[in-house]
Amino acid sequence: MRVDLLEAILARRQPRFIYTLPTFQNPTGVVMSLERRRRLLQLAKRYQVPIVEDDAYGEIYFGEEAPQPLKALDTYGNVLYLSTYSKMLAPGLRVAWLVAPEPVIERMGLYKQTFDLNTNAIGQWIIAELMQRDLLNEHLLRARQCYQHKLTLMLDAIERYWPAGGRVYPPAGGMHLWYRLPGDMRARHLLREAAHERVAFVSGELFHVDGGGHHYIRLSFASPEEKHITEGVRRIGIAMRRLMARRTHSDERDLPIERLPVV
Ligand SMILES: Cc1ncc(COP(=O)(O)O)c(C=O)c1O
Structure with a gap:
């Protein structure tokens, strides 16, 4: 705000x-x-x-x-x-x-x-x-620890698998990680590329009423299993590198996102 x-x-x-x-x-x-x-x-x-x-x-x-x-x-x-x-x-x-x-x-x-x-x-x-039965507080204690742990896994995987040049915004709570893609990489191009790796995220564009957010993505760390977090981040990293390599040869245009099943 x-x-x-x-x-x-x-x-x-x-x-x-x-x-x-x-x-x-x-x-x-x-x-x-x-x-x-x-x-x-x-x-x-x-x-x-x-x-x-x-x-x-x-x-x-x-x-x-x-x-x-x-x-x-x-x-x-x-x-x-x-x-x-x-x-x-x-x-x-x-x-x-x-x-x-x-x-x-x-x-x-x-x-x-x-x-x-x-x-x-x-x-x-x-x-x-x-x-x-006073179980809600107990549950919340566990949920906070669990989500924080998953966030750490996600941050570690980003550090390990993603190319340099992006910016992570580590949250102090909640369920989402906001990320600025490197350089002029566009979220919708990456989403299309990531679909070939059978992985998805939410493009920053969906959170803007004024046409912004093209270079941002939102990742959710709360519900995926731990092993899927690391693997999902790794696959997005593959998609990023492929996109970067291609961009050095040709210019990406605003192509529509293909409909591929995401598993
Ligand atoms: C900010 C915010 N408020 C509310 C909700 C949804 O709440 P409810 O399931 O109670 O409709 C969400 C779910 O994504 C949310 O992000």
Whole structure:
């Protein structure tokens, strides 16, 4: 969030709300600094715009403790805090929660009913049982260690198998690694080449509404098995080198991505 640019936008556009993902942002893994959080809250208060804080990844931290949510600094009641069990437990449970002033919760509850009638009872029941037996905290301790270990494996493999010239942005939590490809290598060209190696990643373009992100990729380290992380990174490295070797002979154009099965 470019808080330095926000004031001009708030003044000109008068938005209905500000959506932000301040902790372990997807895809970059960035954590908004305390200074920017304070400034964001100040601006939102001044322009009377509510903030929707999406904190899906806050519990998956690799440091000593979780960064404080924006909501924890909100003395004005202006932050609608959202989180989910999808990342910390299982996406299939389809259970999330909202922290907001009561009238907001009531209104949003009514709107939500028009979409899904209610949140699934079995998912809520499973989570309640896990909490009552104090198993959720235990699970989170293990999940943090496991994901951090997988991230380390991914970083080691990148160091070992990828050509120099790119830039890694190691996250302090979450599930994703953001990477700047070397030189003018384009994510969509690499994706096509990587498909021949039966491996895929998410191109940075998908995270940009303004046509940016061509030279960035997002890798997920949470769900693949350890051996697949190392092997997947190795294969992307092969694709990178092939692309680099070819580029020295001919110029790549924006060819469409072929549809190859990815295994
Ligand atoms: C920032 C963020 N919020 C929310 C979600 C999804 O949450 P849910 O499964 O509860 O819809 C995701 C999943 O990718 C996410 O990245």
